Amino acid sequence: MRSYKGQVSLGQMKDSFQQSGLVDWHFNPRLQDGDEQHTDGDLAVALAPPQLKRPPLYAVVMLNDDYTPMDFVIEILQQYFALNLDQATQVMLTVHYEGKAVAGVYPRDIAETKANQVNHYARSQGYPLLCQIELKE
Ligand code: TYC
Numbered sequence: 001m002r003s004y005k006g007q008v009s010l011g012q013m014k015d016s017f018q019q020s021g022l023v024d025w026h027f028n029p030r031l032q033d034g035d036e037q038h039t040d041g042d043l044a045v046a047l048a049p050p051q052l053k054r055p056p057l058y059a060v061v062m063l064n065d066d067y068t069p070m071d072f073v074i075e076i077l078q079q080y081f082a083l084n085l086d087q088a089t090q091v092m093l094t095v096h097y098e099g100k101a102v103a104g105v106y107p108r109d110i111a112e113t114k115a116n117q118v119n120h121y122a123r124s125q126g127y128p129l130l131c132q133i134e135l136k137e
Pocket of ligand 1: 062065066069070129130
């Protein structure tokens, strides 16, 4: 086993292995930070299974109103949600006739950012268009 003596402390090694999440670590309990007497590094590592989880997804939901022009909504859907003209027109009409529709689905930070950007931009142009986000199960 490679000795780290003189380079990093045992505590630093433990922290770094723990933070990496790549290994389960086991240290010889006799070996402590600050001990004078050392073995040559009684450290056993074993590969841990990766603990990965997909992030929760949020829908950016666009709400209907009576004032925002249809063309403006279609442009927003193309610019912020990467829809083509046909898709954007479909989503806009769904909002118009049914009250709301999903513009896109993203991890939370991205969904929040897009909803905020759209709301601010619409307000800056004098329209009440509103997006909100909803956790998808
Ligand atoms: N209802 C609006 C109109 O008749 C159009 C509209 C569509 C507004 C979708 C908002 O999210 C919206 N001009």
